[in-house]
């Protein structure tokens with residue numbers, strides 16, 4: 572028998588590289604681990620199981636969770652961590668089922684720019700009538716990252732939509748970089764060892780998450796002295812170069828769908844960093860990306876491949892700008908549903924009443 576009352580909300584199963592990172596947040600600190608088919612995976616740092624935190628990250632092999640279809644999150648209350656013979660006072664456990672991505676008709680929903688709103692975005696993400704196969708948190712999910720509750724927005728959205736039973740991908744938005752808790756944000760979401768950019772692989776879906784940081788230059792008065800995204804973007808250029816080089820290993824050419832995810836739709840909006848984004852677009856073209864998903868602009872738009880670009884390199888793929896937001900009327904929120912079939916993808920912008928506002932079709936190249 573399990574009791575999930577030690578959890579602030581249900582866990583989130585983030586897809587990162589070829590792993591799942593199970594993130595859960597507890598009411599009190601303790602040592603954390605996840606059980607899959609009897610095997611124990613711990614929240615550890617260089618072999619030391621962390622016991623002093625309420626935020627827990629456990630990385631597990633995706634194939635093992637896909638096969639098992641269920642997992643148990645655990646928390647051991649260890650009130651005094653003695654140097655010798657520390658004792659667990661109480662062990663809490665909660666079990667969850669899990670559905671890997673299906674091979675066909677993959678149902679994806681993206682919630683971008685929720686800005687700490689919960690009710691309307693959760694209603695919109697109910698478009699499929701049941702949990703989507705994959706939830707994408709498209710950035711600016713909290714309004715700022717000024718306190719623990721604002722960075723908890725991602726966990727609360729994911730819990731309400733997936734109940735810990737389906738994979739989630741998080742891309743950071745520029746508002747998620749603002750405020751005193753921004754440096755703690757990786758404690759609350761799935762990242763690649765703290766990095767908010769990484770490739771991922773889910774069944775026949777391959778993709779890369781990019782993080783454009785802020786939309787203005789680092790010396791802008793809005794940021795004071797706390798923005799330093801130049802080297803951060805360059806590191807992502809290097810990652811894309813590496814992915815292109817490794818493409819033969821990371822992308823099998825058959826039956827693959829390739830996505831790029833970035834909160835800021837670089838390349839199709841005006842930016843002071845067009846040279847960097849030209850390099851990113853060129854690499855994504857080389858990687859054979861089929862579709863890019865973005866938010867940021869608070870509007871719904873489907874930008875055809877090769878259309879107006881603020882850089883010199885045209886994307887070969889369409890770019891979805893996928894959230895309608897009116898901060899004065901939260902119930903006007905609309906998000907993006909994506910259905911990945913065997914020979915095409917269907918993009919639908921849908922509102923809280925599940926009405927289809929626009930529909931676009933993307934043929935699959937492979």
Ligand SMILES: [Fe+2]
Nearest residue numbers: 711744745867
């Ligand atoms: Fe934004």
